[in-house]
Amino acid sequence: GIQVEQSPPDLILQEGANSTLRCNFSDSVNNLQWFHQNPWGQLINLFYIPSGTKQNGRLSATTVATERYSLLYISSSQTTDSGVYFCAGTGGFYNQGGKLIFGQGTELSVKP
Amino acid sequence: GAGVSQSPSNKVTEKGKDVELRCDPISGHTALYWYRQSLGQGLEFLIYFQGNSAPDKSGLPSDRFSAERTGGSVSTLTIQRTQQEDSAVYLCASSFKRGGYTGELFFGEGSRLTVL
Numbered sequence: 031g032i033q034v035e036q037s038p039p040d041l042i043l044q045e046g047a048n049s050t051l052r053c054n055f056s057d058s059v060n061n062l063q064w065f066h067q068n069p070w071g072q073l074i075n076l077f078y079i080p081s082g083t084k085q086n087g088r089l090s091a092t093t094v095a096t097e098r099y100s101l102l103y104i105s106s107s108q109t110t111d112s113g114v115y116f117c118a119g120t121g122g123f124y125n126q127g128g129k130l131i132f133g134q135g136t137e138l139s140v141k142p
Numbered sequence: 143g144a145g146v147s148q149s150p151s152n153k154v155t156e157k158g159k160d161v162e163l164r165c166d167p168i169s170g171h172t173a174l175y176w177y178r179q180s181l182g183q184g185l186e187f188l189i190y191f192q193g194n195s196a197p198d199k200s201g202l203p204s205d206r207f208s209a210e211r212t213g214g215s216v217s218t219l220t221i222q223r224t225q226q227e228d229s230a231v232y233l234c235a236s237s238f239k240r241g242g243y244t245g246e247l248f249f250g251e252g253s254r255l256t257v258l
Contacts, residue, residue, distance in 0.1 A: 061244035071231065073249040080243070116185065120244060129198055130175065130247060132185040 032057045032121030034133035042139045048105045051136045053117035055098040061130065062093050062119040064102050069113055076102070076115075107140045114138070144168075146250035148234050154256045155224055163219045163253045167236030174217050175235040175247065176209060185233065191217065192239065224257045231255070 033056035043049055053062075064076040077084050077091040079100065084091055088107075093100040100117055118132040147166040155161050167174050176188040187201035191211045202208070206225075211217040221228055231252040237245040 063247060065247075065249075072251055073233065073235075075246045075248060078246040118185075118247075128244070129187050129190045129201065130244060131187060132177075134184040 032059065032119070032131050034117060034119065034131055036115075036117060036133035036136050038136060039134065040137045040139075042141065043107050045107060045109060045140055045142050047107050047140075048103070049107060049138070051102040051104070051115055051117075051138075053100045053102075053133055055119060055121075057098070057121050059095055059098060059119040059121065062095070062100050062117065063130065064091055064100070065116045065118065066111075067114040067116065067135070073116075104138075107138075109140045109142055112138055112140050146234055146236050146248055148232075148250035148253050150253055151251065152254050152256075154258065156258050157226060158223055160220065160222045161224055161255060163221075163232050163234075163255070165217045165219070165234030165236075165250060167215065167217070167234070168238075168248055171236035171238045171248075172214070173237045173239055173244065174211055175237075176217070176219050177233045177235065178230045179233060179252070180230045188219070188232075221255075224255075226257045229255055229257045 035054045037052045067073045079091045079093045088105045090103045114135040114137050116135045118130040120128045149164045172193050174191045177185040189209045190198040206222045209219045231254050233252045235247040235249045237247045
């Protein structure tokens with residue numbers, strides 16, 4: 031099955047800094063999504079981004095499915111951005127559904 | 143309800159006992175997923191239901207694990223003869239498939255299982 035690799039595994043930022051998180055897939059991918067898991071364990075869907083670029087406030091994401099990667103940009107980071115960021119997708123570019131496979135996550139800590 | 147609801151939120155059981163975890167998806171969502179997250183780890187896929195199709199059970203770790211979804215809505219994950227390595231947070235998610243695609247997944251708050 032598809033393998034998902036996220037980098038970096040850990041990241042410490044000073045408040046106000048920008049960062050880029052990366053997600054690589056071992057095979058063609060579809061239904062790519064980014065999630066944030068807050069320190070209390072709740073998972074929030076940030077983006078559903080099978081291709082192209084989307085922006086939501088200080089966050090934006092870009093997926094290049096043909097090259098099997100996605101990027102999550104966080105600008106002007108805040109302490110509330112702390113937590114673990116996961117990407118996930120389904121295997122196969124033409125796969126229209128099915129199980130979503132998750133990466134191991136990037137743990138972000140934003141210091142005041 | 144407005145979101146995915148899971149119960150119980152916390153369950154402590156003795157090794158060898160059976161447990162049932164319940165998931166109430168968002169109304170109208172056709173797809174339902176179960177994942178398991180051990181402490182400090184990523185999400186491990188367990189099982190996926192889509193409408194009336196046969197579920198994808200490829201992630202269930204052993205035959206002690208089973209799940210059903212009644213009436214295309216509520217789902218129950220059952221773990222028989224629990225072992226200490228089953229201790230984890232069990233997460234349920236649902237989505238509305240759009241144009242055949244998976245759609246955004248929305249997660250419940252999870253059921254934390256501790257096997258003594």
